[in-house]
Amino acid sequence: MADTETTQPGDGTGDAIQNDPRVPPELDRNVFITTLDAVYNWGRKRSMWPMLFGLACCAIEMICTAAARFDLARFGWELMRPSPRQADLMIVSGTVTKKMVPQIVRLYNQMPEPRYVVSMGACATGGGPFKEGYNVVSGIDKFIPVDIYIPGCPPRPESLLHGFIKLQEMIDRQSVRTVPWYRPGGSDVIPVPLLGPDIIDVRRASEIAERNKVMAESPALAEGNAQGQA
Amino acid sequence: MADVTTTPPLTPAARPARPERAEKKPVISMATLTPEMVAMQQHFGEPVIQPAPFEGVLITDTSKVPDVALFVRDELHLEMMTNVTCVDYIKEGYLEVVYHAQHITGGAPLCFKARVPRDERAVLPSITPYYPGAEFQEREIYDLYGVRFTNHPDLRRILLWEGFAGHPMRKDWHEAYYEQENKPYDSRWPAGHHKLAEERVPWGDNVQYPPGFDPTAYHGNPDEGLYNTMMSEAPTGGAADIPFSETGIRTDELIVNMGPQHPSTHGVLRMVVKLDGETITDLKLVLGYLHRNHEQIAERNTWLHNIPFTDRLDYLCGMANEMGYVIGVERLMKLQPTERAEYLRVIMAELTRIQSHFWSIGFLLNDLGAFYTPALYFITEREFILDVFDQVTGSRMMNNYMRFGGVARDILPEQLARIRLLVNERLPRAIDELERLLSDNEILRARTIGVGYMSAERNIAYSVTGPLLRASGVHYDIRRADPYSIYNRFNFDIPVLYGGDVFDRYRIRILEMRQSLRILEQALAQIDQTKPGDIQAGRKAYIHRAPAGEVYSRVETPKGELGFFLVSDGGQNAYRYHVRSSSFINLGAVKEMTVGQKVADAVIILGSLDIVLGEVDR
Numbered sequence: 001m002a003d004t005e006t007t008q009p010g011d012g013t014g015d016a017i018q019n020d021p022r023v024p025p026e027l028d029r030n031v032f033i034t035t036l037d038a039v040y041n042w043g044r045k046r047s048m049w050p051m052l053f054g055l056a057c058c059a060i061e062m063i064c065t066a067a068a069r070f071d072l073a074r075f076g077w078e079l080m081r082p083s084p085r086q087a088d089l090m091i092v093s094g095t096v097t098k099k100m101v102p103q104i105v106r107l108y109n110q111m112p113e114p115r116y117v118v119s120m121g122a123c124a125t126g127g128g129p130f131k132e133g134y135n136v137v138s139g140i141d142k143f144i145p146v147d148i149y150i151p152g153c154p155p156r157p158e159s160l161l162h163g164f165i166k167l168q169e170m171i172d173r174q175s176v177r178t179v180p181w182y183r184p185g186g187s188d189v190i191p192v193p194l195l196g197p198d199i200i201d202v203r204r205a206s207e208i209a210e211r212n213k214v215m216a217e218s219p220a221l222a223e224g225n226a227q228g229q230a
Numbered sequence: 231m232a233d234v235t236t237t238p239p240l241t242p243a244a245r246p247a248r249p250e251r252a253e254k255k256p257v258i259s260m261a262t263l264t265p266e267m268v269a270m271q272q273h274f275g276e277p278v279i280q281p282a283p284f285e286g287v288l289i290t291d292t293s294k295v296p297d298v299a300l301f302v303r304d305e306l307h308l309e310m311m312t313n314v315t316c317v318d319y320i321k322e323g324y325l326e327v328v329y330h331a332q333h334i335t336g337g338a339p340l341c342f343k344a345r346v347p348r349d350e351r352a353v354l355p356s357i358t359p360y361y362p363g364a365e366f367q368e369r370e371i372y373d374l375y376g377v378r379f380t381n382h383p384d385l386r387r388i389l390l391w392e393g394f395a396g397h398p399m400r401k402d403w404h405e406a407y408y409e410q411e412n413k414p415y416d417s418r419w420p421a422g423h424h425k426l427a428e429e430r431v432p433w434g435d436n437v438q439y440p441p442g443f444d445p446t447a448y449h450g451n452p453d454e455g456l457y458n459t460m461m462s463e464a465p466t467g468g469a470a471d472i473p474f475s476e477t478g479i480r481t482d483e484l485i486v487n488m489g490p491q492h493p494s495t496h497g498v499l500r501m502v503v504k505l506d507g508e509t510i511t512d513l514k515l516v517l518g519y520l521h522r523n524h525e526q527i528a529e530r531n532t533w534l535h536n537i538p539f540t541d542r543l544d545y546l547c548g549m550a551n552e553m554g555y556v557i558g559v560e561r562l563m564k565l566q567p568t569e570r571a572e573y574l575r576v577i578m579a580e581l582t583r584i585q586s587h588f589w590s591i592g593f594l595l596n597d598l599g600a601f602y603t604p605a606l607y608f609i610t611e612r613e614f615i616l617d618v619f620d621q622v623t624g625s626r627m628m629n630n631y632m633r634f635g636g637v638a639r640d641i642l643p644e645q646l647a648r649i650r651l652l653v654n655e656r657l658p659r660a661i662d663e664l665e666r667l668l669s670d671n672e673i674l675r676a677r678t679i680g681v682g683y684m685s686a687e688r689n690i691a692y693s694v695t696g697p698l699l700r701a702s703g704v705h706y707d708i709r710r711a712d713p714y715s716i717y718n719r720f721n722f723d724i725p726v727l728y729g730g731d732v733f734d735r736y737r738i739r740i741l742e743m744r745q746s747l748r749i750l751e752q753a754l755a756q757i758d759q760t761k762p763g764d765i766q767a768g769r770k771a772y773i774h775r776a777p778a779g780e781v782y783s784r785v786e787t788p789k790g791e792l793g794f795f796l797v798s799d800g801g802q803n804a805y806r807y808h809v810r811s812s813s814f815i816n817l818g819a820v821k822e823m824t825v826g827q828k829v830a831d832a833v834i835i836l837g838s839l840d841i842v843l844g845e846v847d848r
Contacts, residue, residue: 129539
C-alpha cells in the first residue's frame with residue numbers, strides 16, 4: 001500500500017496489496033508491506049469452516065449451496081466440520097425450537113473464537129411462519145448474537161451466497177485491535193437455557209421468579225399468563 | 231395388485247352443528263356401513279359398538295379397546311394400524327381417540343373410536359401390544375392431549391420434553407402468543423399501528439410459566455426418565471461391581487447419544503444407543519427437536535392457509551404433501567378438480583418423487599462413508615427438477631402450488647417441453663448412471679446386504695409404509711391400494727423386492743424412479759388433450775367453508791403413506807387437523823432393525839429409512 005496512513009484497518013481494500021516505496025528496489029516484488037489487519041482478515045474470510053449443522057428446510061438449501069451448481073467452495077468455505085471445535089461459523093438453518101435451543105447454545109459455546117453466526121431464513125431470524133407455535137423460539141438472536149440475517153423461506157442458494165459475501169465484508173472491517181476475542185477476559189459463555197415448564201433463559205431467571213411472585217399475588221396481572229398450569 | 235379397489239365415496243352423514251351434536255343420537259347411513267363394521271357389531275353387540283357420527287364405529291366400553299383391536303387384527307385381518315390420533319371435543323366434554331386400521335391388500339381403512347373424559351379420568355388401554363406401530367402415536371396423544379394409556383411399554387412425552395406444562399393440543403390450552411381461536415384474526419392495528427406479539431405478552435417472549443413458578447429453584451432433568459428406561463442395574467460400587475463376561479474381561483454397557491447435532495441423523499434426531507462393545511443392545515429415539523406445532527397452527531389457520539405449511543412438513547417433497555392435503559379437503563368439500571389440474575398434480579408429484587429419491591440415495595451413500603461425492607451427482611440432477619418447479623410454481627422447494635379444485639398456475643408449453651426433455655432424455659440416463667455407479671459396487675453391497683433386515687410381518691406390525699415395506703416383499707402402494715387422483719389411468723407397476731435389508735431399500739427407490747418416469751411419460755402425452763388454462767374448478771376464494779364431517783385421506787409420498795385426518799365443524803377452519811406422517815411412524819421400527827447390529831450400521835439403517843425431520847416432528 002502506498003501509504004499506511006491512508007489505509008485504515010479494515011477499510012475493505014486489504015486485498016489490493018501493492019508495493020511500498022519504502023521497500024528497497026532490490027527487494028521490489030519480494031517484500032510487501034501491509035497492515036496486520038489486512039493479512040489477518042484476508043486469510044480468515046477465505047477459509048471459513050462452517051459447522052455441518054442443519055435444523056430444518058433451510059438446511060436443504062444450504063446443502064444445495066455447497067453442492068456442484070452453486071459451489072460454496074468458490075469462496076473458500078467448502079470445509080463443513082461436524083464438530084463445533086473446528087468450526088468458525090454457525091449457520092442456523094431452520095426453525096429453532098425450544099427443545100433444540102439448549103443444544104444450539106451449547107454448540108455455540110463450544111466453538112472457538114473468532115466465531116460467527118448466520119441466521120438463515122425467516123424462522124431462525126424471527127420465528128417465521130411458525131412464530132406463534134408453542135415450541136418455537138422467536139429468533140435465535142434471543143439467545144446467541146447473530147452477525148448476518150438472511151431473509152427468505154427458505155432463502156435461495158443465491159441469497160445464502162449473498163449473505164456469505166456480506167459476512168466476508170463484515171470480517172474485512174474488523175481489526176485485531178478492537179475485536180473482543182483478544183481483549184483480556186475473553187467473551188462470556190452464554191448460559192445454556194433450561195427446559196422447565198417452558199424454556200427458561202437462565203440470564204432472566206431471577207427476573208422471572210420475581211415477576212411470577214408478583215403475578216401470583218395479583219390475579220389481574222396474571223391474566224395474560226394464566227395458561228402455564230393448564 | 232390384484233384387487234384394485236376404488237375408494238368408496240365418502241359421504242359423511244349429514245350432521246347437526248357442533249353444539250347440538252352431543253344430544254342428537256348419532257345416525258350412520260347404511261351406505262357407509264362396511265362389512266367389517268357389521269362383523270364388529272355382530273361380534274361385540276350394541277352395548278360395546280355403536281355407529282359413530284361421521285364415520286366408523288364407536289367403542290362405548292373403553293376397557294374393550296384391546297379386545298376390539300385384537301378382533302380387528304385377527305378376525306377381520308386388518309393387519310395394519312395406520313393411524314391413531316385424538317380429537318378434543320371440548321363442548322361435548324370428551325376426547326375422542328380415533329383408530330384407522332386397514333387391509334394390507336388395499337381398500338379404505340376401517341375407523342373405530344373411543345371416548346374418554348377430559349379430566350384425570352382420560353385413561354385408555356393401550357393397543358401397542360397388538361399393534362406395535364401404535365406405540366409412537368399413543369405417546370404423541372399422551373404428549374399433546376394428556377390421554378394416558380395403560381399397559382403401554384414406554385409412556386413418556388415424545389415431541390415435547392418431560393416437565394412441559396400442559397397438553398398443548400387441547401382446545402383450552404393457549405400458547406403464549408395466543409390471539410384468537412381462529413384466523414382470520416381481527417385487525418392487528420385497530421389503533422393505526424401494529425403491535426408485535428412480544429409486546430402483548432407479559433414476558434416479552436414466547437414463554438409462559440405457571441403462577442408462582444421459580445426458575446432459580448428448578449432442577450428438573452428432562453432426560454432422567456429416558457436414561458432410567460435404558461439403564462439396567464447401575465453398578466453402585468464403581469468398576470469393582472462390573473461383572474466378568476464370558477471372555478474373562480470386565481465389560482460394561484455404554485450409553486451413547488447420537489444427535490441431535492450429528493451429521494448422519496438427517497436433521498435434528500437424537501438416537502440414544504446402548505452399546506456392548508460395538509453392538510447395539512438397546513436404542514431409544516428422542517424426537518421433537520423440530521416440533522414446530524404444525525397441527526396446532528393449522529387448526530387456527532383457515533383451510534387455504536395450510537397449503538404452504540404442508541410444504542414444510544416433508545420439506546423435500548412439498549408438492550406430494552400438498553396433494554394429500556388438498557385431496558382431503560376436496561373430499562370434505564365434495565369438489566372435483568379439473569382434468570388439467572389433475573394431470574399437473576400427477577406430473578408434479580412424480581417429479582417430486584424422483585428428486586426425493588435422488589436425494590435419499592445420495593445421502594444414504596453419504597452415510598455409508600462415500601462422503602458427498604455420489605450425493606453431488608444426484609443433487610446436480612435434482613437441480614434440474616427444481617428448475618422446473620421454480621419456473622412453474624415460482625419456488626424451488628416451498629411450492630405452494632395446489633389449490634382446492636385445481637392448481638395455482640397453468641403450465642406453459644415451453645415448460646412442458648422442458649419437462650419432456652428431462653423425462654425422455656436426462657433423467658433416464660441419470661438413473662442408468664446411478665445404477666452403473668452403485669448397484670454393483672462391492673463396498674456398497676458388502677455394507678448393505680443383510681443389514682437392517684426386517685420381515686414383512688414385522689414391518690406391517692410396525693405400520694411401516696413406503697419403499698421400506700415394498701422392499702420387504704409387500705405389494706402395498708396407496709396409488710394402487712386406495713387409488714386417488716387419476717392414478718388408475720396410468721399403466722405402471724409397483725416394484726417389490728424381497729430382501730428387506732438396506733440394499734433392497736436402496737434398489738427399490740431406483741425401480742420406483744423408473745416407474746415414475748413411466749407415469750410421467752403417459753401423463754405428459756395425455757395432458758395435451760386437456761384444455762389449457764382450465765386449472766381451477768369453481769371460483770377462486772380466500773375463505774373456504776367445508777361442510778361438517780371428517781375425512782382421512784392419504785397419498786403415497788416418496789417416504790410412504792401420508793395421511794391427513796381432517797375434522798370440519800362447518801367453519802372456515804379445520805376443527806382437527808392431523809398429519810399421519812410416514813417418517814414418524816417408520817421410525818418406530820428402527821429399534822427392531824438396529825438392535826444386534828453394529829453402531830456403524832445404525833447410521834446406514836437410519837439413512838435407508840429416508841426420514842425428514844420436518845415430517846417426523848411436525
